Amino acid sequence: MSRNNRWKTLDSQSVYSNAWIEVEHHQVLTPGGSEGIYGKVCFKNQAVGVIPVDKAGNTWLVGQFRYTLGEWSWEIPMGGAPHSESSSNCARRELEEETGLIAGKITELLRLHPSNSITDERGVVYLATELSEGVQQLEATEKDIQLKKLPFDEALEMAQQGGITDAISVAGLFFLAMNRHLI
Known part of the structure; x- marks a missing residue:
């Protein structure tokens, strides 16, 4: 089977845009030959997560109320990298903003959609390793953030038991669990 793009865009319109996303409405011809519609949310930033691990094997989670879900969420520290900013710089910045930690060493673990x-x-x-303490610098939308310092294995257990449901956090924690030699 071909792995080439067999979708055809017949028409495309931007139906909504703000500082973070743009929503597009597409009229398409599907790979099966039928006409249809496709909605697409285009992100204006890259999502960047960072898992801090200290010498004792502890990590930090960020807890906050997620308006979109209507519920509290425990996650790894993360934020958005504008296209003009490298993702590694964003990881360092978000780590310090949300936790007050400064990474002496930062290593890319994985990329995902x-x-x-x-x-x-x-x-x-x-x-993030070789950690030192800096100053937490929360943005106005992050004032409800709570930090949880815990052993990495407890964070992994939270993800396994559904206590962490954010996809980037779960993927990152599981990836690191399978690649502990990186710690």
Whole structure:
């Protein structure tokens, strides 16, 4: 079977845009030959997550209320990297902003597409080690953030038991669990 793009765009319109996303409506011809519609959410930033791990094997999670879900969420520290910013710089910046930690060493773990059936969002996860303390610098929208310092294995267990459901966090934690030699 061919892995070439067999979709054909017949018409495309931007139906909504803000500082973070653009929503597009597409009239398409599907690989099967029928006409249809496709909605696409285009992200204006790359999602960047970072898993800090100290010498004792502890990590930090960020807890916050997620308006879109209507519920509290435990996650690895993360944020958005504008296209003008490298993802590694974003990882360092978000780590310090959300946790107050400064990474002496940062290592890319994986790249992923968190929800590729409806968005073009791209994500990347880093490991932060050789940690030192800085100053937490929360943005106005992050004032409800809570930090949880815990052994890495407890964070992994939270993900396995459904206590962490954010896709980038789960993927990053599982990837690192399978590649512990990187810690």
